[in-house]
Amino acid sequence: MRISYSSLEQFLRCPYLFKYIVLDKNKLPKTKEAALGTSVHEALNFQFKKSPLFPTLDEVINFYNKRWEERIAKVEFKDDYEKDAMHQNGILMLSRFYKKNPAWNFTILGLEMRFEAPFIDPETNETHTLSGIIDRIDKLDDNTYEIIDYKTARRMPAQDHADKNLQLAIYHLGALARWPHLRDKKIRLTLQFLQHGETLVTSRTSEDLEETKRRILVMIHTIEEHIKNNDWPAKSSPLCAMHPYNKICPMWSYLYQKKDISVDIDEKAAKDALSEYIGIKSAHAASNERMMELQAILLGFMKNKGFSRLFGNEGYVTRNLREQDIYDVEKAKSALDAIGKWEEILTADHKKLEKILPSLPSQTQIRLHEEAFLRKKTTESLLMRRKKIDPEDLE
Ligand code: SF4
Missing domain, CATH: 3.40.1350 (Trna Endonuclease; Chain: A, domain 1)
Known part of the structure; x- marks a missing residue:
């Protein structure tokens, strides 16, 4: 596999985003932060190029101004004040850097x-x-x-x-x-x-x-x-607000459905289920049985329609897939014994093993994977938050 650091970072942030950008080679519209970062990087690169003399600070700033104008051609700002503030911020960074780091010193x-x-x-x-x-x-x-x-x-x-x-x-x-x-x-x-x-x-x-x-x-x-399982879960984080991809991401796309399309029977059932689900949960008065039925309706609907999150007036639910790696505990024992970690999970169970896994040397992680890993176990549940979200809140 050929992979860059930025692709690895995208995968860790959100596998769905990784698939969209890295594997499917889609481009995301540039954000204002990226426009600033790129034009400042380009100007710094220019600062250290000698032809035959190193550029003056004015030349560096002029270079930055040109790049900035090109980079923001398709970028949206809240208003002119924000645009100007970001532009000036770039000039400030470059001026401070230039004075502290004269190119001829390196x-x-x-x-x-x-x-x-x-x-x-x-x-x-x-x-x-x-x-x-x-x-x-x-x-x-x-x-x-x-x-x-x-x-x-x-x-x-x-x-x-x-x-x-x-x-x-x-x-x-x-x-x-x-x-x-x-x-x-x-x-x-x-x-x-x-x-x-x-x-x-x-x-x-x-x-x-x-x-x-x-x-x-x-x-x-x-x-x-x-890749083998074609499994790309969307993982929401504060970074979702940073890019406009949320309109087509299953975590958020439900919010952006056209309001004029007729509500089909499944959706009506799902919306009713969602209202009832949230009502019951918040009132702490539901029977477990009905909750399971509602979950099944909601999860079934979301899975069939490809939504990871379902929004209603009372709040929203997120389809949460939790994967658990299942190991052959006897084989894991010998790998962990070798580094004195077996004691930590003496009453060995999968949860404990999963918990200490990230702290183990990667050599041991690889050994566990090679010798003791059996299969992945996926369980589904719904996470609920009582908060009404409008698409405008996200923009
Ligand atoms: S909006 Fe959030 S959850 Fe969706 S693809 Fe982007 S980072 Fe992932």
Whole structure:
């Protein structure tokens, strides 16, 4: 499989979005945040290009202005005030950065450097390729190499974020694939936060990089499993509000159905079921039996029509698919015994095993998957929230 960090990130955020963008190759309309981020990145790239002299700050800002106008051609803003504020924010970031980082002070090895890092899956012997684009690579005076990624986000995360950052580890692998002689050199990994004029610096050992490869393999196997089952659940998060895809996503599409289409009999039954379902739940007065019947109507309707969420006047329900990996516990025992973790699940059950799984070394996760994994178990339920949502609330 050929995969980039951004595709992996999309998969972790929401498998449905991953399928739509990465596998089906659909393009999402650009957001204003993306327009700002891209034009600032392009201007920073320009700042470090010498022809024959490095550009002045005015030239960098002019370059940014042109790119900004191109990038926002199809982007919607709340009003002109918001558009102007975002544009000025870009100028501020670039001016501050330019003054603090004169281009002639750096030895730059690469700008917007594309990489491809192949690695072999020991399970299948298949070669996977990690791909990506590194914002900048510098050579420092003490013979250290620095991989830099610019961030235009408003929030500056904690140091821990850089230390565990998958993107930086993948970029480290990418730089080594391109320049294998860096293998013995000191490499530092830097996140440069342009809104704050701050950096977070970290590094990875060769063991860390091996662990990264194993982590990616676990993710690739999970993606392959989803491809095999053609199973792409929509996973809602605050990020849903950031992109306009929600009109065609099963988590939200029910809200955007045309109001003038006649309500079919199934939908009437489902809507009635939803009203009753929410009423009963909130009043704590329902019999379990009727709840199960209503759930069956709702889940049946949503499954047949392809909706992950159903909205009514009293609230909405979300079809929640919970997958549980079923292991052969005896075989899992020997894998966990080997690293002294068996005690933690002595009264072994699947829930406990699932709970400690993410904290295990990926080598052990792979071993469990290879030797003890039996099947996936999917259970369905409805999650309810008493809140009326209108499409306008989402825009
Ligand atoms: S709107 Fe949310 S749930 Fe739907 S595809 Fe996008 S991220 Fe996933």
